[in-house]
Amino acid sequence: MEKGEIKKNLIAIVGNDGLLTDTLMRDHTSFRVGGAADFLVLPETPEQLTAVLAFCRKSGEPFYLMGNGSNLLVRDGGYRGIMIKTRAMDAISVKGTQLSIEAGAMLRKAAAVALDHHLSGMAFASGIPGSVGGAVVMNAGAYGGEMQDIVESIEVVTERGEYKKIPGNACHFGYRKSIIQENPWTILRINLGLSPGDYNTIKSEMDDFNRRRREKQPLDMPSAGSTFRRPEGFFAGKLVQDAGFKGYRVGGAQVSEKHSGFVVNAGGATAEDILTLIKTIQDGVKKQFGVELKTEVIVIGEV
Numbered sequence: 001m002e003k004g005e006i007k008k009n010l011i012a013i014v015g016n017d018g019l020l021t022d023t024l025m026r027d028h029t030s031f032r033v034g035g036a037a038d039f040l041v042l043p044e045t046p047e048q049l050t051a052v053l054a055f056c057r058k059s060g061e062p063f064y065l066m067g068n069g070s071n072l073l074v075r076d077g078g079y080r081g082i083m084i085k086t087r088a089m090d091a092i093s094v095k096g097t098q099l100s101i102e103a104g105a106m107l108r109k110a111a112a113v114a115l116d117h118h119l120s121g122m123a124f125a126s127g128i129p130g131s132v133g134g135a136v137v138m139n140a141g142a143y144g145g146e147m148q149d150i151v152e153s154i155e156v157v158t159e160r161g162e163y164k165k166i167p168g169n170a171c172h173f174g175y176r177k178s179i180i181q182e183n184p185w186t187i188l189r190i191n192l193g194l195s196p197g198d199y200n201t202i203k204s205e206m207d208d209f210n211r212r213r214r215e216k217q218p219l220d221m222p223s224a225g226s227t228f229r230r231p232e233g234f235f236a237g238k239l240v241q242d243a244g245f246k247g248y249r250v251g252g253a254q255v256s257e258k259h260s261g262f263v264v265n266a267g268g269a270t271a272e273d274i275l276t277l278i279k280t281i282q283d284g285v286k287k288q289f290g291v292e293l294k295t296e297v298i299v300i301g302e303v
């Protein structure tokens with residue numbers, strides 16, 4: 001379909017303010033790298049998102065759905081097609097001990113709402129800079145908690161445009177994985193089951209986790225969090241450090257001096273710098289310790 005025609009169709013769904021064209025993905029990802037996407041759509045409701053997906057599928061245009069871009073590395077050539085970002089779709093409602101959350105709401109915001117309602121179970125997630133949808137896809141976790149502990153159900157739209165409600169125990173959660181990684185489905189809404197708690201206890205738990213995070217992680221530098229998945233029986237950061245890569249640089253990409261499990265953008269990095277550094281680390285760790293490091297970060301886009 002011609003670009004002007006795509007634009008007209010998308011504006012009909014999300015309005016002028018909900019569509020950006022030729023926009024740099026470095027402005028939409030936590031790594032602060034990545035070339036331009038032809039279109040970036042920002043639906044504000046699950047209905048708008050469903051309509052955008054239906055248009056993409058019907059027109060055959062390539063599309064990619066992202067949350068807050070905190071686990072994504074977009075290559076320097078950008079993305080040819082329609083990038084859909086859920087961040088503006090962020091309503092949260094509370095019923096008793098249940099939170100019903102639109103997929104683009106930030107974990108930080110959901111954790112703050114839970115705290116306001118004296119609900120415990122989300123402290124582990126309060127410092128993870130992702131959307132709740134992205135966190136379910138990745139089964140994000142920290143400090144002994146994971147999304148699978150609190151997901152009661154998710155509401156998704158399938159590749160055929162059908163609506164499905166999936167109970168948490170059928171989401172195939174595992175270490176940084178979920179049923180969404182096995183199927184071309186989109187999460188519209190997440191229902192979390194929390195427990196009644198004491199405001200001050202929950203607040204001090206959150207403060208403690210966030211203090212530990214600030215002490216250990218290079219939060220002052222752009223990154224996508226842990227670059228590598230935890231290999232069985234090892235810690236990725238320790239392997240990277242023991243292989244001598246702490247502080248190692250390729251162009252503007254660097255292994256953090258503070259935490260070797262994080263590759264950071266130390267200033268002006270390109271996606272190519274980051275990918276070259278990742279490959280160098282993988283080769284070095286394999287050669288020295290015989291362990292294959294797999295990336296947790298998801299790589300998309302054109303070279």
Ligand SMILES: Cc1cc2nc3c(=O)[nH]c(=O)nc-3n(C[C@H](O)[C@H](O)[C@H](O)COP(=O)(O)OP(=O)(O)OC[C@H]3O[C@@H](n4cnc5c(N)ncnc54)[C@H](O)[C@@H]3O)c2cc1C
Pocket residue numbers: 030064065066067068069070071072086103104127128129130131132133134135136137138139140141142180185186187188217219223224225226298
């Ligand atoms: C400083 C820092 C610290 C971090 N700490 C942690 C941590 O402690 N623990 C942890 O687990 N992670 C951590 N991360 C990684 C990241 O924040 C999580 O993986 C997060 O859950 C990703 O959410 P997102 O919305 O940014 O997803 P994105 O990066 O935008 O997307 C991730 C994947 O989810 C898919 N996706 C997103 N939304 C939807 C949806 N609604 N429906 C279907 N698919 C969707 C995307 O297509 C993509 O495949 C950290 C990252 C940073 C930058």
